[in-house]
Amino acid sequence: MARIPALLTMLLLTTAAQAALEVRVEPRNDAARENIEAFLGPITADSREAMWRMARASREQALSALQALGYYHARVRPNVIGPDDDPVLQLNVTLQEPVRLDEVVIEVTGEGRDESFFNLPRSRHMLKGAQLHHGHYEDTKSLLENQALRYGYFNGQFLENRLLVDVEQRMADVILRYETGPRFHLGEVSFSDTPFDEDLLQRMVPFEPGVPYDADLIAEFNRELLSSGYFDSVQVAAPASQAVDGQIPVQVMLEARKQHSLGFGGGFSTDVGPRARAEWTQHWLNSRGHSRGAETELSGPRQQFSSWYQIPLTPPQSSHLRFFTGWQRENIDDTDSQSMVLGGLFQKRLASGWDRSIGLRLEQERYSLGNDSGKSTLLIPSIGFQRTISDNTIDPSRGYTLMMDLQGAKEGVVSDIDFVRLNLGARGLYTLFDKHRFLARAQVGGIASDGFASVPASLRFFAGGDQSVRGYDYRTLSPTDETGDRIGGRYLLASSLEYQYEFRPKWRAATFVDHGNAVNTWKDPKKTSAGVGIRWVSPVGPIRVDLARSISDPDEGFRIHFSMGAEL
Structure with missing residues (x-):
């Protein structure tokens, strides 16, 4: 069947509409209304004529905001109401049946394919038959990338990431294939100059060199050093750019507290x-x-x-x-x-x-x-x-x-x-x-x-x-x-x-x-x-x-x- 690339839209929600914009959605749908208001942002015009000139662009933006939620067949009719010196743009939106997901493929390959942290619980928003939502698609991509960065798969990349929408059939396919690459490990820990023995500092390290990288382990190390009562400031860094043969050196900057x-x-x-x-x-x-x-x-x-x-x-x-x-x-x-x-x-x-x-x-x-x-x-x-x-x-x-x-x-x-x-x-x-x-x-x-x-x-x-x-x-x-x-x-x-x-x-x-x-x-x-x-x-x-x-x-x-x- 014929397919066209989907429009990828970031969804920014707001709590209240601008005074110069009035959005009416039938049937009522607060998510659709709020997304239109957020997508259009502030609208101002000094006359009804100027507001009508903005109406066409606003209509196209409203359609884009609706497509981000899966409403590819919605109709938007603009109207300008109110006095000439204080016009209000009114958008009358009629929703129709949204696009729904058909094929959903999420695969992880590479060294980390069997790790539990890549075995993501499948969201109900990413199942066959769920309403298409570009934000949920982007969230799933980000979750895979974030898990890779958290657990040290710094060379991970998408082999395939596609969202294909058949507008006529009102169906969409999601295809996400992620290759993790090798997992990096933590190497030796080095400390900045302090009044303390190296032996004391090394005994504070909660892991052995060679342990698989985990961002939570670095954060825990930072908290433990602060809780020791010896330091006013602590900064633990493990820059992947300095890795040698997959081993990342851990660098600790310390400032001792007053005695x-x-x-x-x-x-x-x-x-x-x-x-x-x-x-x-x-x-x-x-x-x-x-x-x-x-x-x-x-x-x-x-x-x-x-x-x-x-x-x-x-x-x-x-x-x-x-x-x-x-x-x-x-x-x-x-x-x-x-x-x-x-x-x-x-x-x-x-x-x-x-x-x-x-x-x-x-x-x-x-x-x-x-x-x-x-x-x-x-x-x-x-x-x-x-x-x-x-x-x-x-x-x-x-x-x-x-x-x-x-x-x-x-x-x-x-x-x-x-x-x-x-x-x-x-x-x-x-x-x-x-x-x-x-x-x-x-x-x-x-x-x-x-x-x-x-x-x-x-x-x-x-x-x-x-x-x-x-x-x-x-x-x-x-x-x-x-x-x-x-x-x-x-x-x-x-x-x-x-x-x-x-x-x-x-x-x-x-x-x-x-x-x-x-x-x-x-x-x-x-x-x-x-x-x-x-x-x-x-x-x-x-x-x-x-x-x-x-x-x-x-x-x-x-x-x-x-x-x-x-x-x-």
């Missing part, structure tokens, strides 16, 4: 009131990438100071050994404690994406719980896992966080008592239709010990506060002794469901229900509270104000909670 940083901060929350914080960090103190720092935090109920020394392992950006020491004093409600700690922590990001922490610390604590007081010495091994998946670090729209912390001690091995403490936590966030956010969190903990009465205050569980059951003040949910003083529980349950609605950009209204308690047996009663709140997404993160009231104990009255920080 020292000093930070001061403050804040307020209803849990601890006003607080001040100071932090000093030496991000690198030698060519091997060792670092150290110290921080202090002061508030009414809590004062603490700590320092640390960190040694990078392999890979340095996600695996390190940290030694630490610290002192803390806490006086909250019926609990007073003072502790010293000395220990080490081996932290590593696993291939699965989990952050694993293995620690050992020596901790001494003097405490009083109600009328009881004591002193404990504990050698505590621990292991923890945490994973956070989110689409934004400051204000995510969806994601989750999972956490597990397990620690314990053995009486006689430096420690005064036997105990095992497990703490599990989960948070999830999902946003629906951009404005409706659903946040859920749960925390479960427990302590196994034959001498629970000797477990220090810092290890016991308390509930209540802006991160727990918000109808109660901070740490006011707890078992009590015979005098009514709160002494902390063996078990913890805290859960929450929250709905947020964004009523204006960066501002959200919230309503929530919390449930939980710190208890000595799982049969002990749990507490429930509910409330409303407001959220403002500030430049430094979300700020939250909540008004909550207990459902279980209505006499508790209302509680106002103020807090800030990411929700995951």
Whole structure:
């Protein structure tokens, strides 16, 4: 059958028509109307006569815009309406049956023909019987070329790329045959001059020389270097033009950050009131990438100071050994404690994406719980896992966080008592239709010990506060002794469901229900509270104000909670 080359048109959509153009399509078709408006662009004329002179060219352009969507038999009748000094071009469009696809051939040959990333899912727009759409044809071509560039097939090319349209039969054929050529590989990695040892830098490389090229691998390498904390700027390049025998040298330009940083901060929350914080960090103190720092935090109920020394392992950006020491004093409600700690922590990001922490610390604590007081010495091994998946670090729209912390001690091995403490936590966030956010969190903990009465205050569980059951003040949910003083529980349950609605950009209204308690047996009663709140997404993160009231104990009255920080 007779065939003619198709008109290849880029489709640019716009949200509103120009005031001097009015397009009417029968039967109604918003895609056709919008494409005509975008194709014609701004139309202006200072008289009806001048507008009529533009009408013919506008009609031809409208026909081209319709052909791009497969309407080769449409009729366009122009008309000029309105006053002479403010004319409007009216295009009356009548659509007919569009051209549809007949034969669709998409073939990949060459070295990459069997690779899964070239096995593209067939779009419903590129199947036999689908309406011809030049944009979808171009998208398919671009997708093949982009996959080739992403995975290192830099010599790939189309052996055949044709779109043939039989206007009379209203049928079209698509023929795309792509030859990938050989796949390039990544070669040796070279770094610009830095204060760091070559060995340290090479241990940051997440691939071995000779690995097949993957643009995502280069991007990951760039992100990993930035996340190491050693550099202010990073630029990783693998120019295919410099390849030798299919091996592309990787070039890394680095600018080391300043060695020292000093930070001061403050804040307020209803849990601890006003607080001040100071932090000093030496991000690198030698060519091997060792670092150290110290921080202090002061508030009414809590004062603490700590320092640390960190040694990078392999890979340095996600695996390190940290030694630490610290002192803390806490006086909250019926609990007073003072502790010293000395220990080490081996932290590593696993291939699965989990952050694993293995620690050992020596901790001494003097405490009083109600009328009881004591002193404990504990050698505590621990292991923890945490994973956070989110689409934004400051204000995510969806994601989750999972956490597990397990620690314990053995009486006689430096420690005064036997105990095992497990703490599990989960948070999830999902946003629906951009404005409706659903946040859920749960925390479960427990302590196994034959001498629970000797477990220090810092290890016991308390509930209540802006991160727990918000109808109660901070740490006011707890078992009590015979005098009514709160002494902390063996078990913890805290859960929450929250709905947020964004009523204006960066501002959200919230309503929530919390449930939980710190208890000595799982049969002990749990507490429930509910409330409303407001959220403002500030430049430094979300700020939250909540008004909550207990459902279980209505006499508790209302509680106002103020807090800030990411929700995951």
